[in-house]
Amino acid sequence: MEAKLKKLLSQAKEEVKEIKDSQILADLKNKYLGRKGDLAVLLKDIKNVATEERPVIGQIANEVKKELTHIFNKLEHSINQDGASDLDFDPTMPGVKREIGHLHPNTRVQAEIEKAFAQMGFVVFDGPELESEYYNFTALNIPEDHPARDTQDTFWLEDNNVLRTHTSNLQVRMLEKYGAPFRGIFPGRAFRNESTDASHDHTFYQLEGLLVDKNINIGHLIAVMKSLLSTVFQAEVTVRLRPGFFPFVEPGFEMDIKCLVCEGLGCPVCKQSGWVELMPCGLVHPKVLENGGVNSQEYSGFAFGLGLTRLVMMKYKINDIRLLQSGDLRFLRQF
Numbered sequence: 355m356e357a358k359l360k361k362l363l364s365q366a367k368e369e370v371k372e373i374k375d376s377q378i379l380a381d382l383k384n385k386y387l388g389r390k391g392d393l394a395v396l397l398k399d400i401k402n403v404a405t406e407e408r409p410v411i412g413q414i415a416n417e418v419k420k421e422l423t424h425i426f427n428k429l430e431h432s433i434n435q436d437g438a439s440d441l442d443f444d445p446t447m448p449g450v451k452r453e454i455g456h457l458h459p460n461t462r463v464q465a466e467i468e469k470a471f472a473q474m475g476f477v478v479f480d481g482p483e484l485e486s487e488y489y490n491f492t493a494l495n496i497p498e499d500h501p502a503r504d505t506q507d508t509f510w511l512e513d514n515n516v517l518r519t520h521t522s523n524l525q526v527r528m529l530e531k532y533g534a535p536f537r538g539i540f541p542g543r544a545f546r547n548e549s550t551d552a553s554h555d556h557t558f559y560q561l562e563g564l565l566v567d568k569n570i571n572i573g574h575l576i577a578v579m580k581s582l583l584s585t586v587f588q589a590e591v592t593v594r595l596r597p598g599f600f601p602f603v604e605p606g607f608e609m610d611i612k613c614l615v616c617e618g619l620g621c622p623v624c625k626q627s628g629w630v631e632l633m634p635c636g637l638v639h640p641k642v643l644e645n646g647g648v649n650s651q652e653y654s655g656f657a658f659g660l661g662l663t664r665l666v667m668m669k670y671k672i673n674d675i676r677l678l679q680s681g682d683l684r685f686l687r688q689f
C-alpha cells in the first residue's frame with residue numbers, strides 16, 4: 355500500500371509538469387484528489403491493511419494528500435496569474451492618459467498677477483481673514499456709525515472681531531510693521547453678509563495693493579494699473595475712471611473695465627451696463643498713513659482693491675460667480 359501511494363504521488367508529479375491550461379489542471383486535480391479520485395479509491399483498501407500498520411499507512415496517505423494539494427494549488431495560482439497578466443498587458447497598446455487635477459482659475463489668475471507685480475517690485479503678503487474691527491474699519495478712517503460700514507456688512511464674531519470685508523485690512527498692519535517706503539500686494543479671501551446672485555457671493559477674492567513712497571501721485575497709480583491689466587488680458591482693455599468715495603483714500607476712484615463677457619452690450623455680470631467695476635483705488639488718506647506710523651507730510655501713496663474674482667470672471671467669461679466656489683467638476687474641468 356505504501357508503495358502504491360508513493361507511485362501515485364510520483365505519477366501525479368510527472369503528469370502535472372507540462373500543464374499550462376487551468377481547465378486541464380482542474381480535471382487532473384479531480385482525477386487524483388476528487389471524492390472518487392485515485393487517492394480515495396486507493397484508501398478504500400486500507401481495511402485490508404493489518405491493524406498495527408494502519409496508523410503508519412494513514413500518516414503516509416495524509417502526507418501524500420497534503421503534498422498533492424500543495425502541488426495543484428501552487429500550479430493553479432501560477433497559471434491564473436500568468437493568464438491575468440497576459441490579458442492586462444499589451445505592450446503595443448497606447449498609454450493610458452490619467453486624469454490629473456489642475457489649478458483653479460482663481461489661483462491661476464492670482465499667480466499671473468503676483469508675477470506681474472513682482473516684476474514691478476511689489477512683495478506679496480498674506481494676512482488674517484479673522485480681523486479686529488480696528489484694522490478692518492477704524493484704522494482705515496471708517497469710524498463707528500459711518501455709513502461706509504453698512505455697505506460692508508459682514509459676519510461678526512465675539513469680541514468685536516469680524517470676517518474681514520476686504521483685503522484693505524492689511525494696509526495699516528503692513529505700514530505698522532514695515533514703515534515707508536512700502537510696495538506690497540495682499541491677495542486673499544474677503545467675506546460679506548449678503549444675498550447671493552450671479553455677481554455676488556458671501557466669499558470672494560480680492561487683491562489689495564499699497565505703494566507708499568515720496569512724491570507718489572495719480573499718474574503712478576494709472577501707469578501701474580494699465581500695465582497690470584494688459585498683462586492679465588494679454589490685450590489693451592478699455593478702462594474708465596470715475597470719482598469714488600472710500601474713507602481711506604483721497605481722492606478716490608472707481609476703475610471700470612468694459613465688460614469682456616458681453617463686450618459692452620449688457621449682460622447679468624455687468625448688470626446690463628456694459629461696464630464692470632473692477633478696481634476702486636485712490637491716493638492713501640493721510641490719516642491711514644498716520645495710523646500706520648508713517649509721516650504723511652513726507653510720504654504719500656496709492657492703494658487699490660482689485661476684485662480678483664471679478665477679474666477671473668471677465669477673463670474666462672464666467673457668467674455666475676457662484677460657480678467658482680461650487681466645487682462642481684463639470685465647471686472646473688473646463689479650465
Ligand code: DAH
Nearest residue numbers: 520522634635636657658659
Ligand atoms: N476695500 C474696498 C472694498 O472692498 C476697496 C478699495 C477701495 C480698496 C479703494 C482700496 C482703495 O485699496 O484704495 O470695497
